[in-house]
Amino acid sequence: MHEISEDMITEAADGDINAFEQIYKKTSGFVYNVALRLAGNKHDAEEITQDVFITIHKKLSGYRFESSLKTWIYRITYNLSINYLKKRSKERHRNISYDDAMANPETNLEAIEAKTDKIEEDEEGHIEKMLSELNPDQKACIILRSLEGLSYREIAEALKININTVRSRIKRAREALLAFRKNEATECEA
Amino acid sequence: MTCKKIQELLLTDYADGETNAGQNEMIRKHIVSCRVCKELEAKIQADIIRPFQKTRRMEPPAHLWYRVKTTIESNQKPPLPALIFEKIKKSFQIQKPVYAFSTAAIMLFIAIIVTASPHYFYKIRNQQLANKSLEDQINYLTRSNGYADNGEITALGTGIEEYFL
Numbered sequence: 001m002h003e004i005s006e007d008m009i010t011e012a013a014d015g016d017i018n019a020f021e022q023i024y025k026k027t028s029g030f031v032y033n034v035a036l037r038l039a040g041n042k043h044d045a046e047e048i049t050q051d052v053f054i055t056i057h058k059k060l061s062g063y064r065f066e067s068s069l070k071t072w073i074y075r076i077t078y079n080l081s082i083n084y085l086k087k088r089s090k091e092r093h094r095n096i097s098y099d100d101a102m103a104n105p106e107t108n109l110e111a112i113e114a115k116t117d118k119i120e121e122d123e124e125g126h127i128e129k130m131l132s133e134l135n136p137d138q139k140a141c142i143i144l145r146s147l148e149g150l151s152y153r154e155i156a157e158a159l160k161i162n163i164n165t166v167r168s169r170i171k172r173a174r175e176a177l178l179a180f181r182k183n184e185a186t187e188c189e190a
Numbered sequence: 191m192t193c194k195k196i197q198e199l200l201l202t203d204y205a206d207g208e209t210n211a212g213q214n215e216m217i218r219k220h221i222v223s224c225r226v227c228k229e230l231e232a233k234i235q236a237d238i239i240r241p242f243q244k245t246r247r248m249e250p251p252a253h254l255w256y257r258v259k260t261t262i263e264s265n266q267k268p269p270l271p272a273l274i275f276e277k278i279k280k281s282f283q284i285q286k287p288v289y290a291f292s293t294a295a296i297m298l299f300i301a302i303i304v305t306a307s308p309h310y311f312y313k314i315r316n317q318q319l320a321n322k323s324l325e326d327q328i329n330y331l332t333r334s335n336g337y338a339d340n341g342e343i344t345a346l347g348t349g350i351e352e353y354f355l
Contacts, residue, residue, distance in 0.1 A: 145244035
């Protein structure tokens, strides 16, 4: 992430929309990518990114420079992504019963998204499949470490958890990924 | 270090560059002599570390900033009717500190009235009684000294004088 000066943050917090646009330009890339990996499709990633920046704009005057802006933004992104995904999951369960979805595949939003909106291409699709094997906490740790390159300490700060919890989540996630790859290889051989 | 501990580090700190130079040296030495850990290390790198390094980053769509900006601006400026309603509502509201202060002042005033008024009432009542008593005493003395209400002398005042006269 490019450096963002304290002056720029203060100006944005005071309501300067141009300063806020600069912050958006410097940080929207990683917010969008984290949201995209957590949500698994572009539509939800856009919604989450929009929510993240509206929240940042609201809360920026309360930002106290205690943690880095990057960590603070990762924390907001993670929290809003998890909330968004929980809400979406509840809505889907309410709107589409299992029987309906099976009887009429066109009403299955997952299927529609898979056709139109999922992250394309083989390699990307493969990463997507691997991430779908993990629970949200493990997924967040793997995304922040393996895709965003955060250190264990930065992940711990961003998710507000102990560094050893980060370590154990990454360990379990990678064990699950290894098992998934092994199953894949077995299926291919068969 | 046991194979279990080495494998734990291979999955986490070693794969992510979080180990120190001493730990790295120890792990490398172990891998050279342990086939199981060596295979695991190769598998971790090939199956779950490198694929993530190859992923390309996506750029957020250009229209997203305009959506964010529009939402922020619409949040900042409420519609005119809402603005007027808000102003009217505010004019009827008493700010909390003012409300607390005025309540405290009223309570204090009531407390003073309740504690001070009996004292004041009895003071006046005592004064009235004292005045009346003084008046009665004067009346009594004037009568017993031989003065009529109109001030005329009716007696000389003592029994001895009456006897000699």
